[in-house]
Amino acid sequence: MELTSLIVRGLVIFTVFAxxxxxxxYSTLAERKIAGFLQDRLGPDxxxxxxxxxxLADAVKLFFKEEFIPSHANKWLFIVGPSLAMLxxxxxxxxxxxxxxxxxxxxxxxxxxxxxxxxxxYIFGVVSLGVYGLMIGGWASNNKFSLLGAIxxxxxxxxxxxxxxxxxxxxxxxxxxLDLRQIVIDQQDNVWxxxxxxxxxxxxxxxxxxxxxxxxxxxPECEQELVGGYHTEYGSMKLGLYLFSEYINMFVSxxxxxxxxxxxxxxxxxxxxxxxxxxxxxxxxxxxFGKIFFFIFFFMWVRWTLPRFRYDQLMNLGWKSLIPxxxxxxxxxxxxILAWEHFTK
Amino acid sequence: xADKLFYFLAFVTVLSALMVVFSxxxxxSVLYLILTFFSISGQYVILNAQFLAxxxxxxxxxxxxxxxxxxxxxxxxxxxAEDARKRNALIQLAGVISSGLLLTIVISALVRVDMAAHIxxxxxxxxxxxxxxxxxxELFTNFLVPFExxxxxFIAAMVxxxxxxxxxxxxxxxx
Numbered sequence: 001m002e003l004t005s006l007i008v009r010g011l012v013i014f015t016v017f018a019x020x021x022x023x024x025x026y027s028t029l030a031e032r033k034i035a036g037f038l039q040d041r042l043g044p045d046x047x048x049x050x051x052x053x054x055x056l057a058d059a060v061k062l063f064f065k066e067e068f069i070p071s072h073a074n075k076w077l078f079i080v081g082p083s084l085a086m087l088x089x090x091x092x093x094x095x096x097x098x099x100x101x102x103x104x105x106x107x108x109x110x111x112x113x114x115x116x117x118x119x120x121x122y123i124f125g126v127v128s129l130g131v132y133g134l135m136i137g138g139w140a141s142n143n144k145f146s147l148l149g150a151i152x153x154x155x156x157x158x159x160x161x162x163x164x165x166x167x168x169x170x171x172x173x174x175x176x177x178l179d180l181r182q183i184v185i186d187q188q189d190n191v192w193x194x195x196x197x198x199x200x201x202x203x204x205x206x207x208x209x210x211x212x213x214x215x216x217x218x219x220p221e222c223e224q225e226l227v228g229g230y231h232t233e234y235g236s237m238k239l240g241l242y243l244f245s246e247y248i249n250m251f252v253s254x255x256x257x258x259x260x261x262x263x264x265x266x267x268x269x270x271x272x273x274x275x276x277x278x279x280x281x282x283x284x285x286x287x288x289f290g291k292i293f294f295f296i297f298f299f300m301w302v303r304w305t306l307p308r309f310r311y312d313q314l315m316n317l318g319w320k321s322l323i324p325x326x327x328x329x330x331x332x333x334x335x336x337i338l339a340w341e342h343f344t345k
Numbered sequence: 346x347a348d349k350l351f352y353f354l355a356f357v358t359v360l361s362a363l364m365v366v367f368s369x370x371x372x373x374s375v376l377y378l379i380l381t382f383f384s385i386s387g388q389y390v391i392l393n394a395q396f397l398a399x400x401x402x403x404x405x406x407x408x409x410x411x412x413x414x415x416x417x418x419x420x421x422x423x424x425x426a427e428d429a430r431k432r433n434a435l436i437q438l439a440g441v442i443s444s445g446l447l448l449t450i451v452i453s454a455l456v457r458v459d460m461a462a463h464i465x466x467x468x469x470x471x472x473x474x475x476x477x478x479x480x481x482x483e484l485f486t487n488f489l490v491p492f493e494x495x496x497x498x499f500i501a502a503m504v505x506x507x508x509x510x511x512x513x514x515x516x517x518x519x520x
Contacts, residue, residue: 077372118477121399128407132379135411139372139418147418158411178477 008109013094016113020093023296024247025055031247031300038304058240065236073233074140081137082234082241088133089248092126095119096255097181099265099285102278111265111285112181119180120172123256124165127211130249131157134220137242138230149229152311153220156210159318160217164207166326167200170333171260184264188271192263199329201261203322208253210318213246215303219311254295255288262291347391354391358384371417375410382406396477 029044029051036043047053069078096119099111116122131154138150171193172178175186187193194201210217220229231242258264265284275283309317361380368374382405389398484492 077376116395118395118399121396121403125399125402125407128403128411131407131411132414135414135418136376139414151415151418154411154415158408161407 005107008107012109012111013113016093016096016098017090019098020090020248020251023251023292024244027247027250027296028058028244029054030296031303034297034300035304038301062237062240067237068235070141070143070233072142074142077136077140078233079238081133081140081230082238082245083133084136085130085133085245086241086248088126088130089245089252092123092252093248093255095122095180096252096259097184097264098255098288100277100281102281104278110181111281115181116179118178120168120178120183123180124161124168127164128158128161130211133242133245134230137234141230141233143233145227146230146232149220149227149232152226153213153230156213156217156219156314156318159315160207160210160322163203163318163322163326164211166323166330167197167203167207168260170197170200170326170329173330173333173337180259180264184259184266187263188266192261192266194261197261197329197333199325200333201257203326203329204261205257206322208257209299209302210314212249212253212299214250214299216306216308217314218303218308219314222308250296250299251292254292254299257295258288258291264288350391351388354384354387358388371420372414375413375417378413379406379410382410393476396480 032054033043033051044051044054047057069075094113095116097110097112101108101110103109134153134157135150138146138153141147171183174193174196175183177183177186183193190196209215213220219226221231222229231239234242265281265288267283267287270280270283358381361377361384364377365374365381368377382401386398386401386406389395389401
């Protein structure tokens with residue numbers, strides 16, 4: 001009994017992990033296909049039908065490149081950098097509820113890697129650790145341009161973390177719980193948070209773009225007008241890991257945006273149809289992945305539409321616009337909750 | 346199970362804390378300090394204080410240590426190491442005295458603690474005490490005044506930091 005539940009739990013964790021990697025892998029292809037579509041060209045179509053083997057070809061190319069470590073670099077930390085970037089990217093999908101519960105033989109199996117009652121804080125903690133991969137990599141390269149790139153990336157990430165944290169607090173005030181599953185259930189009972197928190201939602205999505213280093217906030221890379229950034233000295237699969245962790249982050253942020261503001265696995269009015277619980281769960285999972293794919297597409301759409309910010313514009317937006325707006329949102333939410341309780345009870 | 350985990354985490358904590366002091370490269374010291382915070386967070390999880398564990402990681406590992414790393418990366422380490430060798434004997438003496446005083450305080454505080462009195466109620470420990478709800482209720486009822494005082498202290502520190510960083514009139518503007 002104990003063992004079977006352990007095996008089931010292991011299977012769920014393995015599936016979440018595998019799906020995260022698979023979607024991140026195909027995001028790389030999707031990015032190039034969407035770039036092609038937006039620029040009225042085909043995109044990669046040589047490797048397999050419709051270019052479906054392209055990610056595999058990319059990985060093989062990166063693995064077979066020369067494994068180069070600059071002679072002045074700090075060897076261990078040079079390797080630790082990309083590993084940390086990958087590790088922190090992969091850790092956060094563990095607490096996201098990808099669906100409601102399956103009931104098999106009377107046993108309830110939640111579709112979630114680990115069920116903790118502080119899921120929201122866990123994600124925030126992992127996000128705040130993400131900056132170490134970039135900083136260590138940039139410093140260990142022992143190159144002034146890498147170091148400056150690392151500092152640039154780190155200051156961007158820690159600036160936008162603040163506004164992100166404050167927009168999350170408003171969600172937590174509405175749901176009254178740090179548990180992501182509770183937040184989804186709260187949205188099922190009322191309305192999606194995007195309706196109750198339009199400002200918070202915009203702030204959170206903006207900060208998610210900045211945390212993922214995506215255009216228009218891709219100054220950490222910025223290869224055209226500034227030198228490559230923290231990964232200037234990196235090559236082969238170590239560079240691949242840095243770039244790949246960006247796609248994992250994009251998947252995880254899309255999942256978090258969908259969970260916090262767009263109802264997670266909730267499909268409106270589904271429970272009124274009186275379907276079997278397991279079928280409802282499956283529809284919920286499909287719905288959540290639909291939302292996630294939309295946001296991944298949104299990330300790419302913005303990337304190929306908007307130009308990037310200048311560095312002072314980036315800092316001004318973060319500190320002088322988003323943080324005051326997030327505080328305003330907090331006050332409005334608090335006042336709203338008080339007024340609601342006053343007039344309805 | 347929890348016993349073995351405790352000893353493992355305690356071993357990692359002490360080892361990495363020692364490495365903070367003994368490693369020659371300051372960046373390595375900072376990284377070991379981050380490892381120390383992680384193993385302390387592990388201890389919190391064993392004590393069923395998940396909230397404290399995550400907040401410890403967010404505040405210390407995620408924010409404060411990033412700033413440490415920032416500053417240390419900007420300094421030129423080679424000259425800093427040479428300075429250390431030439432450092433004044435008086436400064437070293439001051440360091441020894443102040444840390445000796447701290448050690449004395451810690452030891453005298455530990456000696457007065459009646460261990461038996463603290464171990465007995467541990468069996469009746471409420472496992473829910475570390476959960477967010479209970480912690481919040483405790484903070485906003487029994488410990489309201491210290492909590493509010495801490496927030497006043499934070500605001501004072503923030504104002505001070507902004508004041509220090511603000512450019513005065515006539516100073517060169519960076520942008």
